[in-house]
Amino acid sequence: MFDHLEMAPADAILGLTEAFKRDKTPNKINLGVGVYKDANGETPVLESVRLAEAHVLKAEATKSYLPIAGDPEYGALTRALLLGESNAIDAEDRALTAHTPGGTGALRVAADFIKRCFGEVAVWMSDPTWANHPAIFDAAGLETKAYPYYDADARGVAFDAMRDALQEAPRGDVVLLHACCHNPSGVDLDAEQWRALSAIIKERGLLPLVDFAYQGFGDGLSEDAEGLRILCDTVADLLICSSYSKNFGLYRDRCGALTVVGASHDAAARAMSHIEKVVRANYSNPPALGGAIVKEILTDAKLRATWEREVSDMRTRINGMRVLFVDSLKNAGVKQDFSFIKRQRGMFSFSGLTREQVVELRTKYAIYIVGSGRINVAGMTEANMETLCTALAKVLQ
Ligand SMILES: Cc1ncc(COP(=O)(O)O)c(C=O)c1O
Structure with a gap:
């Protein structure tokens, strides 16, 4: 064969x-x-992770399945890290999070969700981007397109060309953005560019998908989220694929999240119901250990300070x-x-x-x-x- x-x-x-x-x-x-x-x-292995893992293993009472979207508390802690402790989206109950196997898992679930619910839309990604981005969206049967991003002469963002390309994107298309620490170029949008971009996304009716794999590796945990938070102030709907591989060093434990933000709780819940269908048909429910370690660290003041x-x-x-x-x-x-x-x-x-x-x-x-x-x-x-x-x-x- x-x-x-x-x-x-x-x-x-x-x-x-x-x-x-x-x-x-x-x-x-x-x-x-x-x-x-x-x-x-x-x-x-990070010291905070080593200590948290010991607590988690000692307290572990079962190896039974997690829910399809994982532990809701893990989801809430993830959103607090991404969007800020007392963010408007959680105050309005407009977001839900699925615990996924790494950032790659989050991206693939997002891709399958987009294909399932929006059909023939294209996904626009930066030129250049992480090599696995086109592979993931291709595998989900979606068309991928590139917008200019890196200006090799200026060694910076080709913002005018990026803006011009996205202004031509058809309504409903998806725009994949790197939240910070752009892979592979290392050049990021500044706050003013995020504001301008958010306005275009809103005006053109595009769906932003933010890939956040390096929170804390640029200028700081909340500093690195500035662009994402600007976007959240402008648009009602977005998807966030985040990863704990790098900032918790949990690479092989495969720990990440897909967060869906909607115009209302009801809208987010409808989207999450489809995300759960996608997860169930892919890997059923997430691996538990990495998520339990993250939760232990984020909820214990001493471990959190160490991390x-x-x-x-x-x-x-x-x-x-x-x-x-x-x-x-x-x-x-x-x-x-x-x-x-x-x-x-x-x-x-x-x-x-x-x-x-x-x-x-x-x-x-x-x-x-x-x-x-x-x-x-x-x-x-x-x-x-x-x-x-x-x-x-x-x-x-
Ligand atoms: C831009 C970007 N997104 C997502 C990921 C996925 O990370 P992981 O699946 O290891 O959590 C990576 C990893 O290298 C990355 O560079």
Whole structure:
């Protein structure tokens, strides 16, 4: 039955990690995969998570199923983190949340929900975007379209072109937005641009879908939600796909959420009834452990303070590496201006390296970077910075 099948192409980013693992070169450096690394190049379990997990396992009384949308308290805590502790949407009871297996699970459920309830609409996504975005919406049978986003010359957002493209989008189409720490470019909209964009979305009758995978990795937990909150002040309906993979380090526990905001409680409940149908037919109900850990941390003042400090430490380390990288390149004799890396936010940056330079870095220096030139700044450490910048200086000559 399977003999005639062609091999599917390897995942571009995860495939790179496999190649990195096989590489025997000492001092090899992986700036490919999107995982946070600490100053020792490790991705450890957060202290808050370790403590919370011990409490959760001790208190666990059953392994019976969770409800289809998960624990409602987990949903409420998630919304408080996304929208603010005393947000207007929850005060008006206009949102509901489904606990999903990671942010990817949230995106796929959102995609199936859109296909089920809105049929032939297109999903507009930034050019460039996270490689899995088009794959997820394609898999749900939806058409995907791109709006301009990254201005390579200005190393910033091509906002005028983005606005012009979305102004032409047909009513009812979906606009996928990165809440912060844009993957792969590292460039985000500012508050004024979020305001202008929210007005267009409202006027054009588009459905915003906000992907929030890096809350806390840019400028702070609530600072990073500013754009989303501006959008919520303007439009009545939206979908939010959020992830606890990065900010709680719960990558393999697959923990995220899909939040639906409607014009009324009744509207949100109608939407959630369809989301539950989608979940039931996909994976039935969510995995419990990650969500229980998040709930334990967010409801225990001491654990929460520990977690907030840990998020702040991760963010400070990444932003510190941005500064050190730019300074170290200069010290290594690189003439090109890389100061834009300091302005970008989150784990990723578009370095501007060409495909040829990326190949040379891998083959000659065992430095692994995605072909687009996207680098994971969190893969940099004080220990590998000199090796990295010396190699880059040679490649950039
Ligand atoms: C932009 C973006 N969205 C969503 C996700 C999904 O994260 P996960 O499914 O691991 O929670 C990622 C992960 O890399 C991402 O970069």
